[in-house]
Amino acid sequence: MRRLRTQVVIVGAGPSGLLLSHLLGRRGIASIVVERRAREYVEQRVRAGLLEQSTVELLREAGVADRLDRGGLVHEGFELRFDGGQHRVPFTELTGWTTCMYGQQEVVKDLIRAREAAGGPMYFGVDDVAIFDMDTDSPRVTCTLEGEAAEIVGDFIAGCDGFHGVCRRSLPAGSFRAYEHVYPFAWLGILAAVAPSTEELIYGVHERGFALHSMRSPSISRLYLQVGPEEPLADWPDERIWAELRTRLAVDGREGLNEGPILSRGVTAMRSFVMEPMQYGRVFLAGDAAHIVPPSAAKGLNLAAADVRQLAAAFTAQYADGTRELLDRYSRDGLAAVWQGQEFSAVMTSLLHPFPTDGAYEARLRQARLRDLVTSRASATAFAESYVGLSRARLAATLATDPRLG
Numbered sequence: 001m002r003r004l005r006t007q008v009v010i011v012g013a014g015p016s017g018l019l020l021s022h023l024l025g026r027r028g029i030a031s032i033v034v035e036r037r038a039r040e041y042v043e044q045r046v047r048a049g050l051l052e053q054s055t056v057e058l059l060r061e062a063g064v065a066d067r068l069d070r071g072g073l074v075h076e077g078f079e080l081r082f083d084g085g086q087h088r089v090p091f092t093e094l095t096g097w098t099t100c101m102y103g104q105q106e107v108v109k110d111l112i113r114a115r116e117a118a119g120g121p122m123y124f125g126v127d128d129v130a131i132f133d134m135d136t137d138s139p140r141v142t143c144t145l146e147g148e149a150a151e152i153v154g155d156f157i158a159g160c161d162g163f164h165g166v167c168r169r170s171l172p173a174g175s176f177r178a179y180e181h182v183y184p185f186a187w188l189g190i191l192a193a194v195a196p197s198t199e200e201l202i203y204g205v206h207e208r209g210f211a212l213h214s215m216r217s218p219s220i221s222r223l224y225l226q227v228g229p230e231e232p233l234a235d236w237p238d239e240r241i242w243a244e245l246r247t248r249l250a251v252d253g254r255e256g257l258n259e260g261p262i263l264s265r266g267v268t269a270m271r272s273f274v275m276e277p278m279q280y281g282r283v284f285l286a287g288d289a290a291h292i293v294p295p296s297a298a299k300g301l302n303l304a305a306a307d308v309r310q311l312a313a314a315f316t317a318q319y320a321d322g323t324r325e326l327l328d329r330y331s332r333d334g335l336a337a338v339w340q341g342q343e344f345s346a347v348m349t350s351l352l353h354p355f356p357t358d359g360a361y362e363a364r365l366r367q368a369r370l371r372d373l374v375t376s377r378a379s380a381t382a383f384a385e386s387y388v389g390l391s392r393a394r395l396a397a398t399l400a401t402d403p404r405l406g
């Protein structure tokens with residue numbers, strides 16, 4: 001059996017695990033990352049693309065934003081289309097904050113390169129990960145590493161292994177409470193080799209279902225359609241996808257969408273999940289391992305980054321002078337932010353999607369909310385503060401001085 005020792009064992013090389021490992025490395029704290037998938041797979045996995053300003057700033061602080069600063073598309077507003085009309089929500093004018101479009105797989109590539117350059121140990125293609133001795137001073141991970149049975153002992157384990165990972169499922173029964181909501185629809189997402197049709201995101205609310213026009217670069221578009229929860233991809237040939245996007249994103253009956261070869265496609269379930277607390281013994285969970293949101297408000301990666309910022313600061317304090325206070329507060333403070341992200345994701349999901357159970361009454365309510373958003377500066381500002389992540393940042397700052405809000 002191969003035996004390794006480190007300070008923090010990190011399970012999962014998604015954005016959470018890699019960023020945590022990198023931030024810890026910059027503060028002189030050793031970690032080992034173990035990832036089930038191959039490096040090529042995690043570097044190509046197409047997912048998030050909208051980074052809040054605070055996430056961009058964190059990546060800059062971590063020294064991994066050179067490519068992002070060169071290639072990221074900074075946005076100051078988005079377009080909302082409904083009832084055949086188009087309306088701009090100028091969120092930067094309303095809040096002072098911007099967002100940035102930069103693919104999650106690019107963030108992952110930047111982090112892997114930075115870990116490599118720093119000589120941080122990362123293992124890909126690791127099978128059979130299991131965690132033990134979680135409530136002792138020496139929690140350990142066992143796995144099959146490069147074909148050999150291995151044991152990695154740490155002071156802590158960080159479970160950054162996503163919603164389907166092993167860490168949360170390994171915690172003792174009854175050690176956490178789970179909150180879950182499953183939506184009765186899904187998103188069919190495509191990546192297309194075509195220049196975006198507009199510079200900003202377009203959220204299209206249509207009686208046939210929601211559609212989103214997004215982008216990853218000046219030559220790559222990302223588009224989504226609301227579809228049934230069990231929709232087989234085989235039912236969606238290219239022409240049907242483009243026709244549906246054209247219809248749902250039309251303005252006054254006019255269709256205008258750049259179309260090109262579809263590079264990848266997938267169906268994403270719409271689900272919300274939160275575990276409380278995000279910790280057991282010396283195991284701390286971060287990102288999708290502890291909570292997920294439907295992609296409508298683009299909060300998943302940003303909430304993951306916020307967890308990691310806090311967890312890295314807590315480990316730093318622990319190793320600097322033995323202060324456990326931040327580690328003890330990690331779950332409480334993190335969950336306050338997580339629930340704010342959950343709430344806004346739920347608001348945005350119900351604003352944008354016709355539900356299968358909706359009647360004419362619910363459709364009229366949605367229309368009234370949309371009209372309010374594009375005519376009331378107060379409503380638009382409140383919405384924009386959540387959209388760009390400002391309200392969550394404000395809550396986090398307040399929590400530091402008023403723990404009763406946690």
Ligand SMILES: Cc1cc2nc3c(=O)[nH]c(=O)nc-3n(C[C@H](O)[C@H](O)[C@H](O)COP(=O)(O)OP(=O)(O)OC[C@H]3O[C@@H](n4cnc5c(N)ncnc54)[C@H](O)[C@@H]3O)c2cc1C
Nearest residue numbers: 012014015016036048049050161162287288298300301302
């Ligand atoms: C279609 C789609 C669009 C999205 N759009 C946005 C967006 O615009 N903005 C946004 O903020 N968020 C978005 N999200 C959410 C975002 O992608 C996630 O929140 C983000 O990936 C979370 O990062 P993570 O590192 O916590 O988890 P993950 O990215 O899931 O990484 C977990 C890692 O752990 C590994 N792992 C799992 N099990 C094991 C195991 N047993 N052993 C070892 N390793 C394991 C996995 O292979 C994976 O590499 C979107 C998600 C989807 C699916």
